[in-house]
Amino acid sequence: MDALIPPLLNGTAQGALLLLAALGLSLTFGQMGVINMAHGEFLMAGAFVAYLTQLIIPSSDISIPVALPLAFVVAGMLGLLLEISVIQWMYRRPLDTLLATVGVSLILQQVALQIFPAQGVPVEKPGWLDGQLGVLGYEWPLRQVFTIVLAAVCVAALAAWLKYTSFGRRIRSTVENRDLAETAGIPTRSVDRITFFVGSGFAGVAGVAASLIGGTNSQMGAQYIIPAFLVVVAGGIGQLKGTVIAAWVVGVALAYFADWTTGSLAQVLAFVLVVVFLQIRPQGLFTVRTRRLA
Template structure:
């Protein structure tokens, strides 16, 4: 039983991290069609924001809770800066945004190496996250449960924002028909910028969870950016329910493959399986008649 439970639960934790990262991509990629390869570095920014918060607030019980909004703000502002200075000039040019954001990703990684060093820094878990619970022979750390709870809260918060708030209605109007939304007085440029801020900020929240599990290091984002894009595409562009299913499926499948293959080969196998799935169903798990978020 443990041989099944261990990859299932550890995979669910990985899936929760992918979900948080993919939620931001579902906004920026789904709404604006922007292929932002620097999104992984916003995860890294959230992780380092957590580390720096602990340097200022030494009580780990409090610092982790404060790190969540701090990481959201730091990553969100980085995303807003990227959108304003670079991406806003390249809408409707996906290949250009892909190449430019790859360059931005490398610059941010090098900046992290210069500032924090190449080895990375540990993040201390608070006392209330240092235990574990036994599930069918597997000692499941509280940190893993916290990560899943964080993913669920991020999902519910984003879904509520899109469905019930006036800004969410402006997002949906912009996605469905940008020209008509502008004639109704909606500033689509403002919507784009705030959307990019929120999407990037969600990645920062994911960075907090990652830092509790594996600490901080400059290339942290590389591990998650490709799987996160796979999750968005496999789930269906702009489809939150598809993103949830795809995130946990990819996370759990990766852990099972890791038990059967080496680490890098497991990722290759999962990538190949997702590609095969997209050949069979190129529209992803769920589709809509517009580019709207569901």
């Protein structure tokens, strides 16, 4: 029993990080039909914001809380710029968005290599994340607990925004029937842009959390983009509760597979697990009415 607890807790933390990365995709892909392969680079941007914030505010106890909203805004602005310059011409053409954003992803990686060292730069964790939390005899690192709490706060904020605000109702109306929403006077272009801003902003928040665990480098976005897409598809495109459950399952599966095998083989096994699940239930865990992808 003791051998089962560490992978379960570590996998839950890993799932929380995947969830943070997948939240934005749940909006931009699930609700807007856009396959944004540059989403991982928005996560990378959030990680570098955490590093730059620590250069300005040396105290990590203060710099990390400051970096979280800054990373959200910076990544959100990058997403908004991408939507205005590229994506707005490609709605209803998901394969075109995939190809275009792959190019943007490569450009952003090269920009990061020109600005920061190739081996990456470290981000110091705050003093209040030192130590462990004892859970069933296992000393659980507080930085992992922080990732879970951060993911829970972001999910709750997004769910409340979508359900209880007027803009959330506009998003749902646009997703269900764009033409009718435009007839009702809803500015769907503004809805698209703000949705893309928010979805990209969550990637920046995920980048700050990821930097506390593994530092920063120009390739870090590629480590999360495919698992994040798998989480969104397995949970049910555009379905927030499905994304939460799928992220936890994939994270725990990765942790157990890594405990029994190697890290790279664990990712392959988790990918196979998701593919087998989608063969059985191609619509994912849950379904929701969304804009057609073709």
